[in-house]
Amino acid sequence: MPLQIVYFARVREAVGIDGEQVEVEACNNIADLIDRLAAQSELYAAAFSDRSKLRFALDQKMVRADAMLDDAKELAIFPPVTGG
């Protein structure tokens, strides 16, 4: 199942791209996917090294790392927000 990943702010700069498409299983959760991405290169391992500083949105809704991917179309990965 295809999933569009989008990166923002420090995470975007660390992985070096705005986003990418990956194949995922609906039964996986976000943490599983982060583990898989971190395993694929030093760059991703570094970008995702401090999991406490990662936040997520599935189809534009804030969720926690244990959220199932289900049939989501887009996963956003970013640091804690700092607007206002």
Place this chain on the structure above:
Amino acid sequence: MPLQIVYFARVREAVGIDGEQVEVEACNNIADLIDRLAAQSELYAAAFSDRSKLRFALDQKMVRADAMLDDAKELAIFPPVTGG
């Protein structure tokens, strides 16, 4: 000792004047003076009938009814404030 009394709002309308000068003793407190004024006519008795609805300022500082007159120049008598 002369003391200028000034009245505001409902109290002013009830006594029918903006203010008046009275002779007082420094050792008296405001409550004593209110009793004396209330005793002098039906009009004052009515204006001061509900003591819980009277507030006071001595020389432009909010005080309670038990404040001594001391050498104050001006006593203001008015209902609870309702600005803002």
Place this chain on the structure above:
Amino acid sequence: MIDVRIQSESFDSAALLAALELVGVGAIASFTGFVRSDDGVTAIELEHYPAMTEASLRAVATEAQSRWNLSGAVIVHRIGKMAVGEPVVFVAAASAHRAEALAACAFLIDRLKIDAPFWKKEYRGELAHWVEAKASDDARAADWD
């Protein structure tokens, strides 16, 4: 900077806000109160104690400055008669930090309501009556003690 005004003329809260922005800081919170048409009210009239009003408003603003780190505190309060929809009171606080600006702004209006010598009369056409003080105003102000 403390700016306190008592005036019978109407005021432009947007212009007052713009003026405070010139003080140059990180955060500004403001509050404006208007005459409401509750229960057929057509106008209100505010009486005050001229010898005391400005000093009492200045004391409220000074107290706010002593509690929070403010670069500016503004209070503008009208007196006299005004129609439904007109502004009655404007308060604003400027600070480097949002929490301080928000708290100081709420303090200014809450404290003014119980400390400043104003009395409000409501008009419904020709009928006038004095507004009763609200216990809830005393309670809100006491929260700051």
Place this chain on the structure above:
Amino acid sequence: MIDVRIQSESFDSAALLAALELVGVGAIASFTGFVRSDDGVTAIELEHYPAMTEASLRAVATEAQSRWNLSGAVIVHRIGKMAVGEPVVFVAAASAHRAEALAACAFLIDRLKIDAPFWKKEYRGELAHWVEAKASDDARAADWD
């Protein structure tokens, strides 16, 4: 009335306040945040998540309207680069009652700080670094839960 805007252009908070006054109510509370020159900051840049930002701000405003009796809620947030002294964010709430307007205004800015997908980068001349989220912002927002 809910008015939510995300824009790179600067804004005039006084004009935004004046616009909300046209809604016609008893009380309006507003908050404006500006770029501060802390520790030599010369500019900031705000990145956001375009597909999500407006919906998240709208959700904050809608939540405020469900909690308090508001006739209007406004949120304007800038994106892109802006210099010290420029306004970054404006929120305002209009209600018949002061307590509701003040609470809703504080809620809008407190909640926006933790719910809306914005990320702030500070510039000191050519040097840029991402601002860290503050635990105190989470704590303030949690006070509304």
